[in-house]
Amino acid sequence: xxxxxxxxxxxxxxxxxxxxxxxxxxxxxxxxxxxxxxxxxxxxxxxxxxxxxxxxxxxxxxxxxxxxxxxxxxxxxxxxxxxxxxxxxxxxxxxxxxxxxxxxxxxxxxxxxxxxxxxxxxxxxxxxxxxxxxxxxxxxxxxxxxxxxxxxxxxxxxxxxxxx
Numbered sequence: 001x002x003x004x005x006x007x008x009x010x011x012x013x014x015x016x017x018x019x020x021x022x023x024x025x026x027x028x029x030x031x032x033x034x035x036x037x038x039x040x041x042x043x044x045x046x047x048x049x050x051x052x053x054x055x056x057x058x059x060x061x062x063x064x065x066x067x068x069x070x071x072x073x074x075x076x077x078x079x080x081x082x083x084x085x086x087x088x089x090x091x092x093x094x095x096x097x098x099x100x101x102x103x104x105x106x107x108x109x110x111x112x113x114x115x116x117x118x119x120x121x122x123x124x125x126x127x128x129x130x131x132x133x134x135x136x137x138x139x140x141x142x143x144x145x146x147x148x149x150x151x152x153x154x155x156x157x158x159x160x161x162x163x164x
Contacts, residue, residue, distance in 0.1 A: 006053075006084070006085040007053050007082050007083060007084045007085065008033065008050045008051060008052065008053060008082070008083050009050070009051045009052070009053060009055060009057035009060075009080065009081075009082055010048055010049060010050050010051065010057075010080065010081055010082070010083055011047075011048075011049045011051075011057070011060065011061060011064065011078075011079075011080055012046070012047070012048045012049075012077070012078070012079045012080070012081065013046075013047060013075045013076065013077055013078040013079070014044055014045065014046050014047075014075065014076045014077045015044070015045060015047065015073060015074065015075055015076075016043055016044060016045075016073075016074065017039075017042070017043055017044065017045050018043075019071075019073045019074075020037075020045055022071060022073065023047070023068065023073060026064060026067045026068065026071075027049050027064070030051075030060055030063060030064060031051065031052075031055060031060075032049050032050060032051060033050045033051060033052060034049070034050040035047055035048070035049050035050070036048040036049075036050075046077070050083070053082075057080050058080070061080055065078075092128075093109065093110075093128050096109040096110070096128055096134055097109075098110075098113060098115065099135075099136070100121065101135070101140075101141050101144045101145060101148070102141075102144060102145040102148040102149075103121075103148060104121055104122055104144075104147070104148030104152075105121055105122050105123075105124055105144050105148060106121040106122070106123050106124070107124050107126050107134075107135040108123060108124065108125050108126070109125075109126060109127070109128045109134055109135075111125050111127075122152070124144075
């Protein structure tokens with residue numbers, strides 16, 4: 001059995017936020033498989049744009065640069081490369097940090113993280129999953145903020161209701 005290592009070619013560059021929609025159209029027409037966007041400054045965005053390993057990244061780069069120049073779009077910090085397959089979920093989970101919700105709770109995504117004793121909050125260990133999440137969703141935070149306003153002696157009534 002032959003081991004196949006998956007990888008993707010990518011373009012990486014910065015552009016002005018006002019040009020994002022048109023650049024996205026260009027990239028879609030060229031055949032991007034995905035776009036990773038990071039806001040650099042309010043007026044500037046970094047993009048990492050993925051293409052298949054069978055797509056000629058040099059040809060794509062030249063076509064894309066030409067389209068942008070014709071449209072008057074300025075690109076900076078321009079580079080190409082190869083990104084090898086990773087365990088994206090594991091990488092995503094490693095970057096999660098404990099955070100507070102309201103005045104009562106501390107959400108901890110990692111059970112082995114040491115929480116200082118001076119934290120006088122109820123600790124919630126929430127294992128991050130793709131389907132349920134991290135506790136950062138506004139509805140989760142709103143529910144916990146409301147629960148935090150209730151006397152902790154009565155919380156068990158809510159847990160019972162939620163688990164029925």
